[in-house]
Amino acid sequence: MKKRLSFALVTALLLVGLMACSSEDEGNATSDAGSSGELSGEVTMWTASLAGEPFDSYFADLEAAFEEMHPEVDVIIEDIPQNEIEQKVLTSLTGDDVPDVVNLAPRYMINIAAQGGLLELNDLVSEEVQNSYLEGPFEAGYFEEDLYALPWYLTTTVSWYNNDHFEQAGITETPQTTQEIYDTAKAITDATGKPSYYQIINQGDTVIEKMISIANGEPIVEEGKALLTENEEILEFFTLTQKMYEEGIMPQENAEGSFSTAQELFMANNVSLLESGVTFLGPIESGAPDVYNAAKAGQPLNALDAPMNVAVMNFSIPSKTDNPDAAVALAEFVTNAENQLEFAKVAGTVLPSTTESLEDEYFTNPGDSPKALGMLEASTSLERSKVLIPPVENSSELYEIVKMAFVKNIQGDITPEEALQEITEKWDASFEKAGLTPTF
Amino acid sequence: MKTKTQTKKIILYIVMLAICVVTVGPFLYTLFIALKPATQGIYDGLLPANPTFANFVDAFYKTDFLRYLLNTVIVTGIAVPFNLLFSSMAGYALARMNFKGRSIVLTLIISTMTVPFQLYMAPLFQIAGELGLRNSYVGLAVLQVSTAFGIYFMRQAFLTVPKELEESAYLDGANRFQVWWKVAMPLVKPTLISLAIYTFTFTWGDYLWPLINTTESSMYTLSIALAQMSQNFDGGNLKLISAASILTTIPSLLIFIWLQKYFISGQTDGAVKG
Numbered sequence: 001m002k003k004r005l006s007f008a009l010v011t012a013l014l015l016v017g018l019m020a021c022s023s024e025d026e027g028n029a030t031s032d033a034g035s036s037g038e039l040s041g042e043v044t045m046w047t048a049s050l051a052g053e054p055f056d057s058y059f060a061d062l063e064a065a066f067e068e069m070h071p072e073v074d075v076i077i078e079d080i081p082q083n084e085i086e087q088k089v090l091t092s093l094t095g096d097d098v099p100d101v102v103n104l105a106p107r108y109m110i111n112i113a114a115q116g117g118l119l120e121l122n123d124l125v126s127e128e129v130q131n132s133y134l135e136g137p138f139e140a141g142y143f144e145e146d147l148y149a150l151p152w153y154l155t156t157t158v159s160w161y162n163n164d165h166f167e168q169a170g171i172t173e174t175p176q177t178t179q180e181i182y183d184t185a186k187a188i189t190d191a192t193g194k195p196s197y198y199q200i201i202n203q204g205d206t207v208i209e210k211m212i213s214i215a216n217g218e219p220i221v222e223e224g225k226a227l228l229t230e231n232e233e234i235l236e237f238f239t240l241t242q243k244m245y246e247e248g249i250m251p252q253e254n255a256e257g258s259f260s261t262a263q264e265l266f267m268a269n270n271v272s273l274l275e276s277g278v279t280f281l282g283p284i285e286s287g288a289p290d291v292y293n294a295a296k297a298g299q300p301l302n303a304l305d306a307p308m309n310v311a312v313m314n315f316s317i318p319s320k321t322d323n324p325d326a327a328v329a330l331a332e333f334v335t336n337a338e339n340q341l342e343f344a345k346v347a348g349t350v351l352p353s354t355t356e357s358l359e360d361e362y363f364t365n366p367g368d369s370p371k372a373l374g375m376l377e378a379s380t381s382l383e384r385s386k387v388l389i390p391p392v393e394n395s396s397e398l399y400e401i402v403k404m405a406f407v408k409n410i411q412g413d414i415t416p417e418e419a420l421q422e423i424t425e426k427w428d429a430s431f432e433k434a435g436l437t438p439t440f
Numbered sequence: 441m442k443t444k445t446q447t448k449k450i451i452l453y454i455v456m457l458a459i460c461v462v463t464v465g466p467f468l469y470t471l472f473i474a475l476k477p478a479t480q481g482i483y484d485g486l487l488p489a490n491p492t493f494a495n496f497v498d499a500f501y502k503t504d505f506l507r508y509l510l511n512t513v514i515v516t517g518i519a520v521p522f523n524l525l526f527s528s529m530a531g532y533a534l535a536r537m538n539f540k541g542r543s544i545v546l547t548l549i550i551s552t553m554t555v556p557f558q559l560y561m562a563p564l565f566q567i568a569g570e571l572g573l574r575n576s577y578v579g580l581a582v583l584q585v586s587t588a589f590g591i592y593f594m595r596q597a598f599l600t601v602p603k604e605l606e607e608s609a610y611l612d613g614a615n616r617f618q619v620w621w622k623v624a625m626p627l628v629k630p631t632l633i634s635l636a637i638y639t640f641t642f643t644w645g646d647y648l649w650p651l652i653n654t655t656e657s658s659m660y661t662l663s664i665a666l667a668q669m670s671q672n673f674d675g676g677n678l679k680l681i682s683a684a685s686i687l688t689t690i691p692s693l694l695i696f697i698w699l700q701k702y703f704i705s706g707q708t709d710g711a712v713k714g
Contacts, residue, residue: 051503082671084651091565095565267481289481
């Protein structure tokens, strides 16, 4: 009996495996445009971290609308977690299961394009379509003078502050210079007894963007040579952030410097003022309703004419796509003015990259909720926004150098002058090694 | 003398309490966040003012939890028994059978444990595609159906089984397969259970391979669904993410509690003979 049971067990195990095989993919076959010129075949689009409602319904409608326009095309839309999408695209390029359209942040786009993984769109997208996008975000799709992406949704920098803390400290206006940031933050900390200002660092890119905004039109790099030590305003920024950290005006956690830490501290009432994108309030609405209601948005904490960064989400087409015509058509369709406007309404905290959508009343008169106020300020600052850091191959190295120096500076391990000198020397060496001579 | 013993005891309890706070603390904190109602901020006090299961219900329905749970259960259901079967067969062969190149085979198997997954991820992706294992349960479980760790772990366990027991079975007319199945396997039961728990925990929480090897979100597992929630483009709802994390952890927790007696003894068994 036992022998039979043992045999049955082993057989059952093998059977489970064989049965499970039956659920495998039935095929990924796609085809090019039909001989008549009408689009046909399968086209797969990957979005980045846009799963669940309300996005599922939005994409289902989008898919149906495109399939109605092109009855021979079968659209498949899948969502991939944002942090792994670059790795997943790169891995897929080693095989045949490649998506046709991918939602990529510019830093991922540059890396994949540099490895020859993306299709050049220069001649595939008409001039009319190219002109429908805002200039700054559209330029974010370029790498080494070739177009590799079409812009989709945007976020640009605004300032976020806790109005209860502002009132407690008797502050009525957001600061516009580093000295004013110091004075404002110090007054709030004195009133609340808690840290008040947070400088997002992320990979170091946010600090670089801040330096470019502070330089206000003056280049911080000229033909591959850093000019940071010559800029008094940037030196003041490094000096005062070090002072704020030392005096407890900036929280200890600022040395870590991530966006999510900023959100957590803002939610916990341990930060009152910072610069960030419109999406900043995302988890705060549900995580800290009182703080959300007290949150207000303003223009970024710089001169009102200073250039601001715009963060762009793009759509690119992998070079191994089986269906380039349908892929381009789908990318154009998803990023057209009408669909971008609808997406911005669904998402609630992003801006469209098409000129026409921004003229809609939704952006000129969005309401008075904290998120809506953020949208209003963002659409105002969008007028002076562009991609501040050009797409260069050594960008990761540049970010890392700034991150290390900035953190050492705020912690007081080096002087502000030494920090800027360190960045200058390492950046110069990095540009020389890469053979690059950018100006920004 | 009595005071000295009592002091020792107190110190021991303090240390145990500290370890408990460090290990169980984050889990409880996540649970408290998940139980907080919409009106209470996650930093408004440690405990939920009016505990609610609303976040658990939302997490369950808003993420298509049932589908991902089913996928994860099937994948784990394939990985655990197959890993036990193949690892114990290979481990037994390496422990008991004399064949040319046995030590080389063992060294090769162990050395694969030192290679980072990212290094062979791309070729594996290609092979899985060519074998038709993309978007399939077997494809998702394939990395766990016979692991180097499992083989080594089982080999070590089989080395502790007295040879005399096996020899007497041979004398009674048993063949090698019967000796493996009827004599050796029952004696390494705690190790088998330990390996089952290891495989279960790893497969249940595996993230990168299931993500890479699926091009259809209907085949996603729970860990991917959790990543989708936490990487939401505007940061997501932390109460919902906490509730989903707890829901994802519960099966592992129940299985560990159920089998912990064997798990602990299996761990020590594996360490006896080197």
